[in-house]
Amino acid sequence: MIRRIIRENGRDYVKTYVFAAFCLVLVAASTAFMAWIMEAVINEAFAKKNADMIWLICGSVLAAFVIRGAASYGQAVALAQVGNNLVARYQQRLLDHLMSLGVSYFGDTRSAQIAAQISQNVAGIRDVMNLTITSFARDLLTLIALLVVMVTKDPILSIIVFIGAPPVLIALRYISKRLRSATRESIDLNSRVLSAMQETVQGITIVKAFTMEEQISARTADLIKAAEGRSNRIARLTERTSPLTETVAGLAISGVIAYAAFRSIYGDVLPGAFFSFITALLLAYDPARRLARLQINLERAVVNARMIYEILDEKPTQGDRPGAGELAVDKGEIEFRDIGFGYGKGEIVLDAVSFTAEAGKTTAIVGPSGAGKSTLISLVPRFYDPASGQVLIDGVDIATVTKKSLRHRIAYVSQQAWLFEGSIRDNLRYARPDATDAEIEDAARLANAHEFILAQPQGYDTLLGENGVNLSGGQRQRISIARALVRNAPVLLLDEATSALDNESEAAVQSALERAMKNRTVLVIAHRLSTIAKADRIVVMQAGRVVEIGNHADLSAAKGGLYARLQAFSEMAQPETSSAAEAEAEGSKP
Structure with missing residues (x-):
């Protein structure tokens, strides 16, 4: 599904995505620079008290933040514009495709269900594209750059951190598989809830005329309750990653601090490299956490996108024959x-x-x-x-x-x-x-x-x-x-x-x-x-x-x-209609 979405849309937005990717590279580079320069800050400014280096360090830090801010703005605006255009493009594409389908399709499918499905899922295409770009161009590059800083500053500390990665990846893979079916069920139920509400609004006069309020409310309440249950299940599955990643991160950071502290106390090692390492580690936590949740977020976006393509892949049942000509009406028989x-x-x-x-x-x-x-x-x-x-x-x-x-x-x-x-x-x-x-x-x-x-x-x-x-x-x-x-x-x-x-x-x-x-x-x-x-x-x-x-x-x-029989029935009903009309006219006279 991801390949299909990129194949259908990537070429149209390649320039914008290249610009956004360039901005994200700048974000990644400036983030890694902030961790790398911490060694100079600690050693030169505080340990060695080198005043000449302070202005250069401060200027470098300011430049890094300015570049990072401008690049963040550029990529955010670029991706937002592409995302909004994708949503608009698929809305138009869906409308055009629905109008190409035969009347029989709409006889078999509830109109409110179609509208709810579109409104629920059309943003999935945008999310797939943006998640893919931001994850690889920002999070992955940022993580790689910070890992390079960590390894160059202290390879042994880096090994301690890497030990915790495999259990997290295995757990996330298990959670994402269970999340796929739950997401599909949730989208179906939410679509039915929106459909029920839309039909109630459209038929409000009948609802009130037949005092159907309690029946409609009770029937819709079951759907709402089921949708709420599925949403809660998705929340539990999605957020299971938080205690796992936080625990692993806590173990890694506490182990790093313990090792570096003992080495500094008993080995008389300058703390600059450690501070640079720990800064890189802390900065790497957010992109690593987002990458760890990438598969889960992509699962949800892909489920939405797949339901949109279920409509787009519906084949028109009454297409024109090959070589069909124009109809010229002369008499009109x-x-x-x-x-x-x-x-x-x-x-x-x-x-x-x-x-x-x-x-x-x-x-x-x-x-x-x-x-x-x-x-x-x-x-x-x-x-x-x-x-x-x-x-x-x-x-x-x-x-x-x-x-x-x-x-x-x-x-x-x-x-x-x-x-x-x-x-x-x-x-x-x-x-x-x-x-x-x-x-x-x-x-x-x-x-x-x-x-x-x-x-x-x-x-x-x-x-x-x-x-x-x-x-x-x-x-x-x-x-x-x-x-x-x-x-x-x-x-x-x-x-x-x-x-x-x-x-x-x-x-x-x-x-x-x-x-x-x-x-x-x-x-x-x-x-x-x-x-x-x-x-x-x-x-x-x-x-x-x-x-x-x-x-x-x-x-x-x-x-x-x-x-003749139909005419007889019609004539029998006509006097009643005429009498009613005459009575109404008579009643309206002063």
């Missing part, structure tokens, strides 16, 4: 030819569906819930690919053209009106970035949205809350319809486009849609049959099959047919 589809193995959602939506006309698809209407319409923009059969536009199999060119020629209005961060104008312009303000406002007028948009605090420049929460459901849907009209595509797909509208808004939008449908091929799904009575052709589906095809008059006259 859509043909479903013997379509079969199922979301899972053995599941049949669509079974041998065949019919043609004539160019420039409106084809309505009706049927009871679960008949496969929305699934069928989702095959046109290739949200999914059929398991068998073909979808053709003007005789061209849409599987043989690029998805981008296909979707550019389709305008789509879903059951849920999804709006995005930004202003109302921004959301409308997503459909066609080069659309003028006049074209955007014309589309809003057609969707019966212009007046209520102007009534907003900043009109078209009003910023929307999360998914347009500051608008009503009907207003959000009308903006969604206006966005589809801005697209100005030859094919228009309406999946329950008026489902969120009240009767008055539905009538206005339906009238606008009838104008917008002219000279376009329209596929429309509707439960309320009154909204599709004027359709040129009606396809009736049941249990994934086409059972009737005709116009409203012919299908209504077919006694015992499914459409």
Whole structure:
């Protein structure tokens, strides 16, 4: 994993890393110099009382600290900039990759889980790179330089210190292996906690409406408790190195002091070399401790990075075929030819569906819930690919053209009106970035949205809350319809486009849609049959099959047919709706 990260990113930052490494070398050299010069400080200034050397020694010490400070600043800023750029680069890379994946991936993976996993782990890439550079360019070089000082000042004392290294390394290797699985479990649990919180916030109205607060709190508490337990286990494993390294360091330093003290007392040896050695030993303790914990810290960073690459390595399931061409729509005729589809193995959602939506006309698809209407319409923009059969536009199999060119020629209005961060104008312009303000406002007028948009605090420049929460459901849907009209595509797909509208808004939008449908091929799904009575052709589906095809008059006259039964149910419900509307109007009179 470390090799992969360096291979993918190292070349882009080589100049910055070389500069940071140079600064770290200066830090290491100046640190070693401070230990080396201690012998001269003790012997010349205190033992021999050589006044001439004091100014040279003091100037050297000052220069070493200035160099060390400047080098520390340079490497810290350089590595921070690289680290921040790495995080930004992988965030963009993840977003781009997620948008390249098929709709089926998001059907199998919870969106809150994806968001939590990304926010938890994206910094792992930065940590791997920075830990690798700082450990080798700063800590390892500093340690080596200080060890050279120690060996040159007193080889025997150095041997005493080295005796304690093997037990520490063996213990750290054992701890790092156990830490790997604990870190993975902790990240998974924390992601689930963040996911649960995000879903609760998004569905807060349902939580309160069904008084789910205690249930949600109890369920999330179990996750939080488990995450806390894993975090405590990681803390215990990670911090086990502290008593071990401190004990070994204490034994080494106390042994060095004892040996040097007896030698100075009974051997009449100047203390300068000892002070230089002990300074180098104390300065070497921090880089040695960081290097000792390097494998543990890298384990945690690599686990984070690996979970990011699990998303990046997810293969798009609907890539364009080699040599796929651009779709050119002339008339806009859509043909479903013997379509079969199922979301899972053995599941049949669509079974041998065949019919043609004539160019420039409106084809309505009706049927009871679960008949496969929305699934069928989702095959046109290739949200999914059929398991068998073909979808053709003007005789061209849409599987043989690029998805981008296909979707550019389709305008789509879903059951849920999804709006995005930004202003109302921004959301409308997503459909066609080069659309003028006049074209955007014309589309809003057609969707019966212009007046209520102007009534907003900043009109078209009003910023929307999360998914347009500051608008009503009907207003959000009308903006969604206006966005589809801005697209100005030859094919228009309406999946329950008026489902969120009240009767008055539905009538206005339906009238606008009838104008917008002219000279376009329209596929429309509707439960309320009154909204599709004027359709040129009606396809009736049941249990994934086409059972009737005709116009409203012919299908209504077919006694015992499914459409006639659906119409009867619709007419039975209509008086109730009308009565309720009349009662509401009556109650509002003064």
